Amino acid sequence: MEELPGPFPVGRYARKLQEELRRRARVRLVGEVTGVSRSRVQAYFELRDAEGAVPCSIWLDDLEKAGLPEGGLRDGAEVVIGGGPDYYPGGGQASPSFAFRATHLRLAGEGDLIARLGALRRQLRAEGLFELQKQLPRPRLPKAIGVVTAESGAARRDLLAGLRRRGWAGTVIWGFAPVQDRRAAPAIGAAIQELAATPAVEAIVVARGGGSLADLWAFCDETLCRTVAMLRVPVISAVGHERDSTLIDDVAAVACSTPTHAAEAVVPLDCLAAREALTRSAVALRRAGEGAVGARSRHLVALARGPARALRRERIALNQKTREIRAASERGLDERRAFQRRLALVVLSRAARRAAGADAEGRREALRRAEVAFRAHEPERTLERGYALAEDSDGEPVTSAATALAVGHVRLRFADGGVGAEIEQDGGGG
Amino acid sequence: MSEAPDSYEAAVERLEQIIDRLDSGQAGLRETLDLCREGRELVTYCSTELDAVSEGLEELRLDELAAKLEQAPGDHS
Numbered sequence: 001m002e003e004l005p006g007p008f009p010v011g012r013y014a015r016k017l018q019e020e021l022r023r024r025a026r027v028r029l030v031g032e033v034t035g036v037s038r039s040r041v042q043a044y045f046e047l048r049d050a051e052g053a054v055p056c057s058i059w060l061d062d063l064e065k066a067g068l069p070e071g072g073l074r075d076g077a078e079v080v081i082g083g084g085p086d087y088y089p090g091g092g093q094a095s096p097s098f099a100f101r102a103t104h105l106r107l108a109g110e111g112d113l114i115a116r117l118g119a120l121r122r123q124l125r126a127e128g129l130f131e132l133q134k135q136l137p138r139p140r141l142p143k144a145i146g147v148v149t150a151e152s153g154a155a156r157r158d159l160l161a162g163l164r165r166r167g168w169a170g171t172v173i174w175g176f177a178p179v180q181d182r183r184a185a186p187a188i189g190a191a192i193q194e195l196a197a198t199p200a201v202e203a204i205v206v207a208r209g210g211g212s213l214a215d216l217w218a219f220c221d222e223t224l225c226r227t228v229a230m231l232r233v234p235v236i237s238a239v240g241h242e243r244d245s246t247l248i249d250d251v252a253a254v255a256c257s258t259p260t261h262a263a264e265a266v267v268p269l270d271c272l273a274a275r276e277a278l279t280r281s282a283v284a285l286r287r288a289g290e291g292a293v294g295a296r297s298r299h300l301v302a303l304a305r306g307p308a309r310a311l312r313r314e315r316i317a318l319n320q321k322t323r324e325i326r327a328a329s330e331r332g333l334d335e336r337r338a339f340q341r342r343l344a345l346v347v348l349s350r351a352a353r354r355a356a357g358a359d360a361e362g363r364r365e366a367l368r369r370a371e372v373a374f375r376a377h378e379p380e381r382t383l384e385r386g387y388a389l390a391e392d393s394d395g396e397p398v399t400s401a402a403t404a405l406a407v408g409h410v411r412l413r414f415a416d417g418g419v420g421a422e423i424e425q426d427g428g429g430g
Numbered sequence: 431m432s433e434a435p436d437s438y439e440a441a442v443e444r445l446e447q448i449i450d451r452l453d454s455g456q457a458g459l460r461e462t463l464d465l466c467r468e469g470r471e472l473v474t475y476c477s478t479e480l481d482a483v484s485e486g487l488e489e490l491r492l493d494e495l496a497a498k499l500e501q502a503p504g505d506h507s
Contacts, residue, residue, distance in 0.1 A: 170483035288452035289466035
């Protein structure tokens with residue numbers, strides 16, 4: 001460090017520092033007042049926002065000129081101050097101090113707040129904090145919900161009425177908190193975190209009635225909004241009226257314009273309608289079940305009846321056939337009888353014709369042919385051809401040499417008559 | 431019950447699928463009976479869920495709840 005200039009006496013350096021700071025540009029700052037204190041001649045406070053703070057001081061004369069209402073400079077007040085940095089070098093007994101020396105001071109107006117809100121909104125959006133809550137699943141039928149609101153506000157009553165209209169009668173856990181002063185944002189943040197840490201709580205509503213942006217400023221608190229954005233339980237905001245837009249609306253899962261709408265968002269299911277729909281589903285199921293079984297059992301019964309019906313059909317057909325056959329066979333018998341009758345008639349008529357001699361000529365001719373054939377075989381025809389017939393004395397033919405020798409005497413019949421002949425042993429040898 | 435649904439909305443979604451399938455007339459007898467049984471279980475589940483938020487709105491205060499939880503261990507001693 002020996003290469004650094006100096007060493008210089010510190011008092012001289014302190015005065016130089018004061019000169020340097022006082023040469024810096026005079027500006028306006030906006031922020032929230034905290035830690036107000038007063039001495040006989042000055043008022044001290046810190047001006048802060050979520051990113052940082054500056055210690056400030058103002059001469060009581062200057063403060064008086066600002067014309068603030070009684071108690072206007074108080075913790076939590078949003079103010080705009082004009083001035084520049086200053087340094088008090090201290091003295092033999094007094095401690096040195098740095099402060100932004102305000103020469104002008106006024107309460108922040110709507111325009112200042114809107115400008116601050118715009119900057120915060122851009123910042124949180126750029127960090128992606130608007131999307132986190134919107135990605136959380138929201139139960140359609142939570143059994144327990146948490147609500148952060150003022151204990152005495154109309155928002156509480158309106159929310160309960162909205163829940164009852166949906167037929168919802170679960171558990172509400174109230175996290176009552178101030179909703180409008182400098183303590184509001186930390187208290188709201190703490191209540192939301194406690195509710196989110198309660199296992200039964202499935203969704204959280206943050207509700208407050210309408211007001212000016214300054215009234216609703218607690219719901220634009222950066223710390224509170226960062227807390228909400230990071231919660232794993234969905235938060236439904238219902239802060240102010242439709243035209244009011246606070247930062248918590250941007251980071252919440254759902255932003256509603258009224259507590260009544262918040263009731264619909266935190267319990268999306270209309271329980272009364274759901275009960276009716278469920279009854280219809282139960283009826284549809286019963287009908288489907290009975291219908292399916294009924295239709296199929298009827299079909300089965302029909303199938304089971306099938307064979308019997310087929311048998312009956314066959315039996316009827318069979319009976320029909322039997323009747324037809326019987327009829328046919330009766331017809332056949334009749335025809336046969338008729339045929340036989342016709343046949344008998346033919347036979348009888350032919351017999352009659354025979355009896356009447358119609359066939360006699362034929363028969364005579366046949367007889368004649370038979371007579372010729374018969375005569376061809378008569379012995380006389382043989383005798384006529386030169387043969388002789390040997391007969392014994394009784395007229396019986398002698399047909400062998402032995403019989404002729406035995407009888408000794410035969411009669412030889414020739415065609416023209418008979419002669420006797422003596423038989424003798426043939427000694428001639430032929 | 432074959433398998434408890436994850437949530438009321440999951441149960442209702444499945445129930446609607448079942449009724450659509452039954453209405454289509456495409457389900458066979460076995461499937462129809464299975465779907466009807468599953469559907470009845472879902473109806474029972476949903477009905478129980480609705481009953482749970484129908485028995486009278488209960489209001490608790492976070493500060494009292496916290497005090498109760500803090501007292502709870504002492505109650506058992």
